[in-house]
Amino acid sequence: MRAWRDELGAAALHWRAPRARIPGRFFAGRGYRHPSLTAARILDWDDFARVPDLAHDAGLEAWLYVTLFDEGWPLPPPYVRAVSYHNAMHGQHVAWQSELTRAHPEWVVVDRSGRRRQWGVVSCAYPEARRAFVARWIALIAPTRFDGLFVCLRSQSRPAAHADEFGYNEPVRVAFRARHGVDPATSDFDRQAWRDVCGEYLTTLLVELRDALAARHRRLGIGVARGDVLGPPLGNQTLPWRKWVRRGLIDQLVVDQNSSQCPSMWHQLWPMHRGTGYVQNYLDGTGLPPLSAHLRDGYGPCVAGTATRLYVARQWHERCAETERELRAIPGVAGLVFSSFRHDNPTAIQRSDWTAGRISKIDSGRAAR
Numbered sequence: 001m002r003a004w005r006d007e008l009g010a011a012a013l014h015w016r017a018p019r020a021r022i023p024g025r026f027f028a029g030r031g032y033r034h035p036s037l038t039a040a041r042i043l044d045w046d047d048f049a050r051v052p053d054l055a056h057d058a059g060l061e062a063w064l065y066v067t068l069f070d071e072g073w074p075l076p077p078p079y080v081r082a083v084s085y086h087n088a089m090h091g092q093h094v095a096w097q098s099e100l101t102r103a104h105p106e107w108v109v110v111d112r113s114g115r116r117r118q119w120g121v122v123s124c125a126y127p128e129a130r131r132a133f134v135a136r137w138i139a140l141i142a143p144t145r146f147d148g149l150f151v152c153l154r155s156q157s158r159p160a161a162h163a164d165e166f167g168y169n170e171p172v173r174v175a176f177r178a179r180h181g182v183d184p185a186t187s188d189f190d191r192q193a194w195r196d197v198c199g200e201y202l203t204t205l206l207v208e209l210r211d212a213l214a215a216r217h218r219r220l221g222i223g224v225a226r227g228d229v230l231g232p233p234l235g236n237q238t239l240p241w242r243k244w245v246r247r248g249l250i251d252q253l254v255v256d257q258n259s260s261q262c263p264s265m266w267h268q269l270w271p272m273h274r275g276t277g278y279v280q281n282y283l284d285g286t287g288l289p290p291l292s293a294h295l296r297d298g299y300g301p302c303v304a305g306t307a308t309r310l311y312v313a314r315q316w317h318e319r320c321a322e323t324e325r326e327l328r329a330i331p332g333v334a335g336l337v338f339s340s341f342r343h344d345n346p347t348a349i350q351r352s353d354w355t356a357g358r359i360s361k362i363d364s365g366r367a368a369r
Contacts, residue, residue: 007343120158225258232260324336
């Protein structure tokens with residue numbers, strides 16, 4: 001952490017909660033072993049107890065990093081895994097799914113037919129689901145000395161085939177019908193109005209979470225894709241970040257997150273699935289101005305004079321001192337966000353494999369490394 005401070009100029013740390021902290025189940029195809037399960041079994045120290053103290057001793061803020069749309073998925077059958085997988089390196093023959101979605105599959109977002117689900121993505125329209133997330137996160141952070149909770153909206157779930165495919169859960173249909181007089185699952189409807197309704201539930205979650213954190217004197221940050229929609233792989237549902245800033249719901253806003261690229265090894269996730277129909281798409285620039293212009297003309301003026309500090313995610317790009325200076329000079333930009341993995345593990349970066357040395361495949365009773 002002192003190296004991150006001295007060599008990278010870090011002022012704050014986002015420490016991601018490992019899978020082992022979230023009740024769930026690991027899956028592996030025949031002959032395979034999940035590397036995260038192996039790591040969880042050998043962890044012999046309490047990172048939640050030590051990390052905040054180490055960060056504070058190094059002069060850094062310590063934030064607990066959690067995710068909302070990343071509840072995992074059941075392991076598909078072999079014939080599906082042969083042509084559709086998260087990542088050929090470490091996510092083709094293994095999977096993880098939270099107990100929350102195993103116990104409540106009805107909370108997972110569905111298509112208009114109600115039969116197809118986007119596993120890993122929970123609809124915030126269910127009050128019970130929102131309460132479950134808030135209870136989980138408060139239980140994680142309450143016993144610790146983390147300064148705040150950082151909720152990342154990146155998702156590793158399989159991308160929707162088209163951007164308005166999922167989000168037609170019963171509470172959304174009821175609310176939309178009450179407001180607009182039609183059922184979006186069965187009738188023609190105003191898609192933008194439906195997207196806005198879906199986005200309102202995300203604001204409701206943040207209000208409830210903010211209240212729970214404030215009672216414990218903790219701050220709230222959020223990481224989002226650039227633009228006004230959730231974006232790939234989730235859909236066109238409205239991302240009402242301006243409202244969050246105006247209402248003082250968030251202390252940190254990290255923009256330009258990317259769900260299609262691993263932030264450590266830069267492997268592409270779900271490379272055979274990208275989806276279509278996005279009104280704004282950070283992957284190809286559809287509907288978005290250049291980053292600098294967006295920060296200067298959109299984000300910067302919005303956060304000016306508020307308590308929200310604006311940061312730009314840069315862990316998806318090669319380091320460039322000139323570009324970083326230009327971004328930091330834009331009014332309203334408080335700093336940049338990087339992945340320490342790429343700084344700390346040059347050998348793994350060179351070989352493009354962070355799992356080398358771990359047991360990941362079992363062949364004829366022998367462990368293959």
